[in-house]
Amino acid sequence: MVRVEPPVLxxxxxxxxxxxxxxxxxxxxxxxxxxxxxxxxxxCTGLLTNAFSVILRDxxxxxxxxxxxxxxxxxxxxxxxxxxxxLGTMTDAxxxxxxxxxxxxxxxxxxxxxxxxxxxxxHVNDVCFIRPVFFxxxxxxxxxxxxxxxxxxxxxxxxxxxxxxxxxxxxLVIGPQLLxxxxxxxxxxxxxxxxxxxxxxxxxxxxxxxxxxxxxxENLLLETIQRYGVxxxxxxxxxxxxxxxxxxxxALARLxxxxxxxxxxxxCDGVDDSEEYHVKVKVRIRGDRAEVDLSGSSRQARTSxxxxxxxxxxxxxxxxxxxLDPRSPFTSGTLRNVDIVLPEGTFFSAMPPDGAIFLYWESxxxxxxxxxxxxxxxxxxxxxxxxxxxxxxxxxxxxxxxVPWVTMAQCGGExxxxxxxxxxxxxxxxxxxxxxxxxxxxEAIEADFPCVVLRKEYATDTAGAGRHRGGAAVVKDTLWLTxxxxxxxxxxxxxxxxxxxxxGKDGAVGAVWVWEPEAYEQVQQAGLVGFDExxxxxxxxxxxxxxxxxxxxxxxxxxxxxxxxxxxxxxxxTMFRYLTNGGGGWGNPLERPPERVLRDVRDEYISIETARExxxxxxxxxxxxxxxxxxxxxxxxxxxxxxxxxQRH
Amino acid sequence: xxxxxxxxxxxxFVHKEPVQGQCPECGSYNLRRYPVLSEGGWWLVTKCQDCxxxxxxxxxxxxxxxxxxxxxx
Numbered sequence: 001m002v003r004v005e006p007p008v009l010x011x012x013x014x015x016x017x018x019x020x021x022x023x024x025x026x027x028x029x030x031x032x033x034x035x036x037x038x039x040x041x042x043x044c045t046g047l048l049t050n051a052f053s054v055i056l057r058d059x060x061x062x063x064x065x066x067x068x069x070x071x072x073x074x075x076x077x078x079x080x081x082x083x084x085x086x087l088g089t090m091t092d093a094x095x096x097x098x099x100x101x102x103x104x105x106x107x108x109x110x111x112x113x114x115x116x117x118x119x120x121x122x123h124v125n126d127v128c129f130i131r132p133v134f135f136x137x138x139x140x141x142x143x144x145x146x147x148x149x150x151x152x153x154x155x156x157x158x159x160x161x162x163x164x165x166x167x168x169x170x171x172l173v174i175g176p177q178l179l180x181x182x183x184x185x186x187x188x189x190x191x192x193x194x195x196x197x198x199x200x201x202x203x204x205x206x207x208x209x210x211x212x213x214x215x216x217x218e219n220l221l222l223e224t225i226q227r228y229g230v231x232x233x234x235x236x237x238x239x240x241x242x243x244x245x246x247x248x249x250x251a252l253a254r255l256x257x258x259x260x261x262x263x264x265x266x267x268c269d270g271v272d273d274s275e276e277y278h279v280k281v282k283v284r285i286r287g288d289r290a291e292v293d294l295s296g297s298s299r300q301a302r303t304s305x306x307x308x309x310x311x312x313x314x315x316x317x318x319x320x321x322x323x324l325d326p327r328s329p330f331t332s333g334t335l336r337n338v339d340i341v342l343p344e345g346t347f348f349s350a351m352p353p354d355g356a357i358f359l360y361w362e363s364x365x366x367x368x369x370x371x372x373x374x375x376x377x378x379x380x381x382x383x384x385x386x387x388x389x390x391x392x393x394x395x396x397x398x399x400x401x402x403v404p405w406v407t408m409a410q411c412g413g414e415x416x417x418x419x420x421x422x423x424x425x426x427x428x429x430x431x432x433x434x435x436x437x438x439x440x441x442x443e444a445i446e447a448d449f450p451c452v453v454l455r456k457e458y459a460t461d462t463a464g465a466g467r468h469r470g471g472a473a474v475v476k477d478t479l480w481l482t483x484x485x486x487x488x489x490x491x492x493x494x495x496x497x498x499x500x501x502x503x504g505k506d507g508a509v510g511a512v513w514v515w516e517p518e519a520y521e522q523v524q525q526a527g528l529v530g531f532d533e534x535x536x537x538x539x540x541x542x543x544x545x546x547x548x549x550x551x552x553x554x555x556x557x558x559x560x561x562x563x564x565x566x567x568x569x570x571x572x573x574t575m576f577r578y579l580t581n582g583g584g585g586w587g588n589p590l591e592r593p594p595e596r597v598l599r600d601v602r603d604e605y606i607s608i609e610t611a612r613e614x615x616x617x618x619x620x621x622x623x624x625x626x627x628x629x630x631x632x633x634x635x636x637x638x639x640x641x642x643x644x645x646x647q648r649h
Numbered sequence: 650x651x652x653x654x655x656x657x658x659x660x661x662f663v664h665k666e667p668v669q670g671q672c673p674e675c676g677s678y679n680l681r682r683y684p685v686l687s688e689g690g691w692w693l694v695t696k697c698q699d700c701x702x703x704x705x706x707x708x709x710x711x712x713x714x715x716x717x718x719x720x721x722x
Contacts (some may be wrong), residue, residue, distance in 0.1 A: 073689055092690055096711055118650065118715050167650075175719070245688070275659070287703040291685075295662040300655055309713055313686050332688055339685035339694065339701075342714055343661035344653075351653035351715065 006288070010239070022235035024228070027464055032228060032236030033243075036078035037329065039220045040064040043145060044080045044214040053150040053202045054448065055408040058440035061126075062147035063087060064213075065222065067094040068237040069139050070103045076332035077240035082503055084436050085144045085361055088314025089121030091332040093128045094142050096120055101176040103139060106132040109183035111211060114176040115152065117357040119494050121310030124171040124358075125152045125159050129179065129207075131214035143217035145210050149203055150408070153196035158406045159358060160395040161487045163270035163566045164304040167353045172196040180211060198404070241333030249337045251324035253288040255378055260285070262374030264366035266347075266390075266491045267543075270303030270563040276494070277301055277347045277363070281370040285378075292316050292371070292488040293341040297348070303563075305491060306350035307360035309342060315364035316340050318434055319371035323379060352398065364493045365389050365434050369497060378502045384503060385419020385470050385584025387432050389497030390490050391516075392416075392512065392578050398484040400450055407449050410440045413490065413510060416580030417463065417471020428458050428471035428582045436538040449484040454528055459508075460604050461578060464496075465614040466585020467506030467592045473510055473604050477529060479520070479575045486568040486576065488512055493544040494559060505589060505614065507582025511544025511553060512562070516637040517573040529575060542568070542576070589615045590641050594632045600629045616641040651716045670704070672697035684709045 010018075018026050045063040051057045063086035068075040074095040079087040097114040098106070106112070112130040114120050120128050128146040134140055151158050154171030164170050172193070179189045190207075194200040225233045265278040280296035301305050307315075315333050325334075345351050348363040369386050376383035394412025398405060418426040418433070431437045442453045457479035464470030480486075490512050498507030515529060519538040523529050536551040543562035547554035597617040600606045604623060611617045618637045621630035665681035672680060677699040684693050691709035695704065710716075 095690065099711060100717070120713060175717075278660075280660075284701065286699075286701040293663070299659055299661055302655070309686065334688075336688045339687050339692075339696075341663045341683065342686050343663050344715075345656050346661050349713075352650045353652060354655055355653070430680050463719075528689055 007030035010243060020238045024232035024235045028228060028232055029239040032224065032233060033077060035224055036054065036066050036236070039077050039143070039217050040066055040080040041378040042220065043143065043213045043217040046216055047145065047147065047209055052205050053199070054410070054440065054444070055148045055150055056206060058438060058444055059408065060104060060438045062145060064217070065090045065094070065144045066217070067142040067144060068234065069141050069256050070098065070239065072234065074098070075237055075241045077237045079330050082436060084318055085122060085311070085314060086126070087330055088317045089310040090128065090144060090146055092310055092313070093120030093146070094130055094144055094293065097128060097130055097176040098142070107182065108132070108134045108138065109180065109216060110178055111180035112176055113174060113179045113189070115174045117308045117360070118352055119175070121308050121314065122146070123159065123360055124154070124173060127148050127174065129210050129214060131218055133218050133221050135230055135497045138230070140230055141221065141223065141237070143214055143221060145214060147206070147210055149197065149206070151203070153198070156487065157198055157397040158395055158408060159279045160393055160409065160489065162303055162305045162359050162362070162491065163487045163563050164356050164358060165302060165354065166356050170304060170356050170358060204407055212648050225303070240329065241331045243333070244328045244331040244335035245336035247328040248320065248325045248334050249288040252285060252290050252337060253286045255324070257285050257287065257436035258378065259283070260374040260378055262370040262372070263374065264370040264497070265306065266305065266362055266366055267494045267559065268561060269301035269305050272328055272564070273559055273561040277366045279370045281367070281374050283371060283374050288337055290338045291341060292338060294346065294367070295341060295343055297343065297346045299347065300345055300350040300355040301347045302354070304356040304358035305362050305576050306355050306357045307348040307363035308357050309344065309349040310368060311360045311364045312342055312348040313340060315348070315367040315434060316371065319368040322433060323372065323375055323382070323384060330467060359393070359489060359491070361432070361434055362489070363389060365432050367491065368434055373451065373499060381422045381502055385464060385501050385586055386423050386497050386499040386507070387418045387430070387583055388416030388473065388510070388581040389432060390581070391432065392490040392491035392510070392580055394486065394488050394578065396480065396484045396486045398450070398482055398560055400482055405449055410445050411451060411453065411476065411576065412488065413474060413476060413512070413578035413580040415439055417498065417507065417583035419464070419501070419584035420466050420468035420504060421472045421587035422468070422586060425469045426471035428463070428583070429474060431472070450480065452479045452481065453477070454479055454575070458605065461607050462508040462582035463605055464498050464500045464505045464507035464583055464585035465589035465610070466500055467587030467589060468504070468585065469592070469600065470498055470500070470504065470507045470583030470603065471587045473508060473580045479573060480570055482572050486570060488542050488562060488568065488576070490543045490562055492581060497581045498585040501585070502586050503588040504542045504585030506558065507584055508580040509545065509553070510581045510624070511546060512542035512579070513539035513551065513577045514542055514568060514570070515575045516538050519572050520573055520575045529577070565574045593636065594637055598632050599631055602630055612640065616644050651718060653715070668695050672700060672704070674701055674702040675700040680704065684713070
């Protein structure tokens with residue numbers, strides 16, 4: 001047998017060894033790797049501040065990367081601090097698109113584009129724009145922007161739907177081809193988009209802006225190479241990837257050897273609720289090596305809730321970064337010591353043409369949470385609670401004054417809570433773990449679309465209890481002022497996604513309701529709809545596990561299938577309510593300082609009853625009408641907590 | 650693109666083919682060959698199932714088992 005010595009750490013290389021490996025000194029490699037991250041961030045800022053469509057301008061639904069040249073196998077040393085869902089896919093997307101097109105066919109001034117989920121990940125609306133960078137005639141790398149286009153054709157305006165059954169309904173698929181050649185537009189490629197997609201008048205300036213920001217990235221990269229030399233630049237590309245591979249390797253080695261299993265699921269697909277879709281994960285750790293085996297997971301769904309193989313890869317990489325190695329930058333080297341055993345044809349590795357991919361995050365976010373669950377015991381206090389998981393996306397469209405309009409994930413339950421950690425309570429208004437976006441401003445939503453956002457607030461008694469409290473669920477009410485069509489896509493309502501860790505409790509589950517105009521007028525008070533049973537009785541359930549009579553949340557109730565009405569065609573003054581899942585708590589709630597429980601009651605994160613039942617804290621007063629007058633009954637609290645502690649033993 | 654029907658089986662598994670030999674690192678005879686996804690894309694690996702040492706790693710399909718019809722031109 002051969003004993004394999006662990007590689008020398010980069011920090012332990014002497015100057016000569018470092019220069020021999022990376023063709024520059026350590027200081028230069030560090031400066032250059034930071035410079036590459038600066039470049040991608042600069043490209044993103046340029047697009048964000050100049051984009052017209054709401055999905056780019058208000059959501060930040062795009063990302064930028066730099067990739068090294070083919071002879072280095074397209075390493076990705078720098079990714080932007082933007083949409084996480086793209087970061088893992090883009091590391092392979094550039095290789096797959098360029099290799100299919102042929103790197104020898106690229107010239108200075110070209111822009112390559114591709115949007116096929118089976119080739120580059122995510123969904124057809126996300127077009128990856130790739131700009132080859134040549135220095136003194138040599139192909140030295142690529143600057144890349146992947147950005148969500150407002151529309152890419154298909155049967156659903158803007159594309160967001162969990163009910164499309166194949167790639168032909170899904171939208172236009174673009175294999176790798178040139179959008180620009182010699183810095184001139186390839187008109188046939190532009191026409192391919194404009195002839196198949198809606199809202200071309202918005203796509204046109206957005207794509208032009210993307211092109212300009214690719215040129216910006218190219219210029220910044222060439223300036224960098226001019227100053228430091230091409231060999232130093234290529235050395236820094238490898239250095240950045242090696243460094244993140246090394247920190248992940250060290251993080252894996254800190255885990256105990258073993259096999260750790262976890263599971264999560266989504267409710268169903270868009271056909272009916274006869275089949276749940278489960279992800280099963282077995283994480284095997286041996287020293288500094290890991291294998292993430294997804295065998296035993298469910299086959300692909302019959303509609304467009306699926307994800308692709310690169311989305312699964314991204315979810316694994318991001319989960320391990322969150323849990324084990326959050327401090328070093330994400331690069332293509334992150335997975336060097338990790339193998340993913342991925343059955344093809346699952347609902348997160350769907351195959352063409354019937355494994356339609358659109359709501360890919362709905363499949364890969366449970367995959368991420370399954371890894372969180374698998375490792376939570378091994379991580380002990382370093383475990384992280386579950387988040388709200390489903391984007392609960394809502395898209396509406398219609399025509400106002402003869403002009404078509406479409407919303408983009410603004411009026412559903414797209415933002416919600418995270419789980420708590422050892423460092424403190426969780427935030428309650430985030431995008432789920434696999435994303436990193438903005439929150440569209442209410443003023444912009446109401447200016448652009450015929451609707452009024454009536455509520456956007458936290459729901460009491462939904463956060464997972466813990467010494468550190470999980471984030472509270474978000475409730476959002478939107479009143480639609482004109483006739484409209486709505487697609488509603490909540491996919492994780494049957495069981496809590498916000499699981500507790502290290503003794504913390506689970507968060508609550510959410511649901512979606514709609515009040516038709518007559519029902520809305522009957523229950524509204526000063527325009528707002530309350531939370532009493534009488535109010536819910538007038539509602540029509542959209543999705544969730546609810547009491548079939550009262551329509552209130554009821555874990556023993558009936559599941560209402562989210563797509564039993566594929567398109568909600570509504571009249572003016574119809575109101576939708578989205579309630580997200582709650583985030584998981586961290587640590588024993590009986591150890592939460594009573595003063596912090598009091599503050600939670602004052603802020604209506606929890607009720608007086610929950611303070612008593614879950615936290616063992618007795619609070620007296622009226623949180624709604626005299627929040628500053630609330631008092632802790634310390635004597636009763638101590639007695640209650642002592643009794644709870646004795647029951648636990 | 651080629652056509653890949655939905656599986657009739659509700660749950661899917663990766664077949665790990667047994668391979669003759671001994672792990673040079675830990676001495677185990679429990680070696681298997683199967684595709685994995687890692688840095689650089691898909692790989693067909695021969696791997697020790699006890700210590701996860703890779704005896705061989707060779708490129709697999711760029712898109713996994715998905716075949717482009719245009720590649721047959």
